[in-house]
Amino acid sequence: MCGIVGVISATPVNQLIYDALLLLQHRGQDAAGIVTGMGTKFFMHKARGMVRDVFRTRNMRSLPGNIGLGQVRYPTAGNAYSEEEAQPFYVNAPFGLVLVHNGNITNAHALKKELFGIDRRHLNTESDTEALINILAHELELAARDLPLTPVEVFKAVSAVHRRVKGSYAVVALIAGYGLLAFRDPHGIRPLCLGKGEGANGPEWMVASESVALEGTGHQLVRDIAPGEALFITMDGELHSQQCATAPSLNPCVFEYVYLARPDSVIDGVSVYHARLNMGETLAQRVISTMPPSEIDVVIPIPESSRPSAMQLAQKLGKPYREGFVKNRYVGRTFIMPGQAVRKKSVRQKLNAIGMEFKGRNVLLVDDSIVRGTTSKEIVQMAREAGANKVYMASAAPPVRYPNVYGIDMPTSSELIAHDRTIEEIRQYIGCDALIYQDVDAMKRAVSALNPALASLEASCFDGRYITGDVSAADFEAMKTQRATQPQDEEGAEHSRLALPNPTSAH
Numbered sequence: 011m012c013g014i015v016g017v018i019s020a021t022p023v024n025q026l027i028y029d030a031l032l033l034l035q036h037r038g039q040d041a042a043g044i045v046t047g048m049g050t051k052f053f054m055h056k057a058r059g060m061v062r063d064v065f066r067t068r069n070m071r072s073l074p075g076n077i078g079l080g081q082v083r084y085p086t087a088g089n090a091y092s093e094e095e096a097q098p099f100y101v102n103a104p105f106g107l108v109l110v111h112n113g114n115i116t117n118a119h120a121l122k123k124e125l126f127g128i129d130r131r132h133l134n135t136e137s138d139t140e141a142l143i144n145i146l147a148h149e150l151e152l153a154a155r156d157l158p159l160t161p162v163e164v165f166k167a168v169s170a171v172h173r174r175v176k177g178s179y180a181v182v183a184l185i186a187g188y189g190l191l192a193f194r195d196p197h198g199i200r201p202l203c204l205g206k207g208e209g210a211n212g213p214e215w216m217v218a219s220e221s222v223a224l225e226g227t228g229h230q231l232v233r234d235i236a237p238g239e240a241l242f243i244t245m246d247g248e249l250h251s252q253q254c255a256t257a258p259s260l261n262p263c264v265f266e267y268v269y270l271a272r273p274d275s276v277i278d279g280v281s282v283y284h285a286r287l288n289m290g291e292t293l294a295q296r297v298i299s300t301m302p303p304s305e306i307d308v309v310i311p312i313p314e315s316s317r318p319s320a321m322q323l324a325q326k327l328g329k330p331y332r333e334g335f336v337k338n339r340y341v342g343r344t345f346i347m348p349g350q351a352v353r354k355k356s357v358r359q360k361l362n363a364i365g366m367e368f369k370g371r372n373v374l375l376v377d378d379s380i381v382r383g384t385t386s387k388e389i390v391q392m393a394r395e396a397g398a399n400k401v402y403m404a405s406a407a408p409p410v411r412y413p414n415v416y417g418i419d420m421p422t423s424s425e426l427i428a429h430d431r432t433i434e435e436i437r438q439y440i441g442c443d444a445l446i447y448q449d450v451d452a453m454k455r456a457v458s459a460l461n462p463a464l465a466s467l468e469a470s471c472f473d474g475r476y477i478t479g480d481v482s483a484a485d486f487e488a489m490k491t492q493r494a495t496q497p498q499d500e501e502g503a504e505h506s507r508l509a510l511p512n513p514t515s516a517h
């Protein structure tokens with residue numbers, strides 16, 4: 011889950027893209043990049059780090075033009091420490107193309123072979139996005155050969171991308187001198203929405219991963235882009251759209267509602283905040299059926315993402331909701347940091363206990379999810395050190411038992427605390443006195459109850475069902491090996507965690 015954005019306006023877009031990326035920072039902390047376009051020329055700046063560190067004033071000045079796109083990266087393929095794999099990607103033919111991607115290509119290893127052997131294209135990184143832009147470029151070349159480029163050829167190329175590329179992909183691309191292209195994979199796994207605003211000199215279109223990026227930059231959410239649909243907005247702001255997939259179906263990633271997205275976003279017609287409240291409600295029922303609520307003195311959330319669920323759970327149990335941990339706002343999200351060592355260290359740097367809320371009490375700690383168990387193990391220990399009598403733990407998501415191959419960085423099951431472990435074994439590992447998990451169906455209902463169109467959700471890491479139905483054993487193995495062989499560069503992780511200015515990375 012990276013954050014992507016694209017804008018077409020009648021005034022310069024560099025600041026607008028920067029602002030949108032800041033609003034999407036929670037989706038990726040490892041690298042950031044912007045490309046703008048003027049005439050047929052592109053201007054690019056990308057580097058490792060958070061948005062505020064990557065873009066200095068001089069970089070912003072060198073991004074002119076009324077059309078552009080940007081990305082914040084959370085790597086799920088390739089190497090977290092490679093500047094070359096930061097997005098956007100650029101290829102110079104046909105026309106000149108830049109592209110940003112949120113998602114993960116499950117057949118990237120096969121596509122890379124095809125690209126080199128058959129399409130005669132050279133890839134120079136381990137990134138799946140580099141394969142994706144080259145497939146799009148190749149298909150655009152075929153569709154537009156000897157023809158002027160119109161939306162018809164663009165949509166034909168997107169249809170070919172759908173046929174060749176498997177996995178999840180929400181994409182924004184610029185075609186030099188022609189316009190902005192945005193599309194979503196045929197299963198609608200990763201989010202992408204369209205917004206409209208009034209710029210200083212006329213209307214302005216923005217596409218973004220989450221509605222918060224639209225609203226926070228003064229745009230109105232128009233609609234979600236449908237699974238398999240492509241939008242092409244010409245340089246003069248004319249919007250064309252077409253369904254490019256043969257059998258599209260909507261299966262948004264349930265983990266967006268659990269953890270990834272901001273609560274103030276609305277994704278595929280469902281308020282993320284409301285979904286989290288619902289999850290708290292159903293989790294409360296699980297708690298009541300597991301233990302007498304009289305054994306609980308207080309409900310304490312593990313900041314940040316669990317707050318809405320914990321609040322609702324407390325209300326349902328009729329117990330006080332208290333803030334027992336304070337979050338250091340200058341430390342980023344731990345789950346999306348690269349490398350286990352830095353994630354572990356960051357939990358203590360990020361959260362600190364308020365002793366009086368724990369002393370002598372039976373506390374129910376609530377988190378949105380327990381994935382590797384890094385957070386819960388540390389937090390339970392901190393609650394005990396702060397003098398808690400009993401420490402119970404509840405998770406608003408069910409046990410995460412299976413790898414995710416659609417854009418969440420957990421390609422191997424062995425890293426997951428709930429893989430091959432019983433709930434009792436997990437409880438012992440975490441060190442709490444009771445452990446209560448949400449049920450898979452209850453989690454899905456918490457989301458789908460808010461929009462009947464969401465009857466199917468991508469929930470493979472919880473139920474082991476891979477919605478695209480085409481991930482082969484070889485694909486799993488290739489993704490696992492690819493990630494496992496990437497360097498675990500502690501220095502790079504430090505940079506990401508502390509978000510220090512990195513003057514050497516500016517070009």
Ligand SMILES: O=P(O)(O)OC[C@H]1O[C@H](OP(=O)(O)OP(=O)(O)O)[C@H](O)[C@@H]1O
Pocket residue numbers: 269312313314315316342343344345346377378379380381382383384385386
């Ligand atoms: O079991 P784990 O592997 O530790 O992963 C789960 C934890 O990671 C996330 O928090 P994070 O700090 O990333 O972000 P948040 O501030 O949005 O809660 C999530 O909210 C859980 O707290």
Ligand SMILES: NC(=O)CC[C@H](N)C(=O)O
Pocket residue numbers: 011012083084085086087088095111112113114115137138139417418
């Ligand atoms: N989380 C994502 O969407 C990652 C996009 C792409 N797979 C990358 O690793 O750069």
Ligand SMILES: [Mg+2]
Pocket residue numbers: 312313314315316377378385
């Ligand atoms: Mg958390």
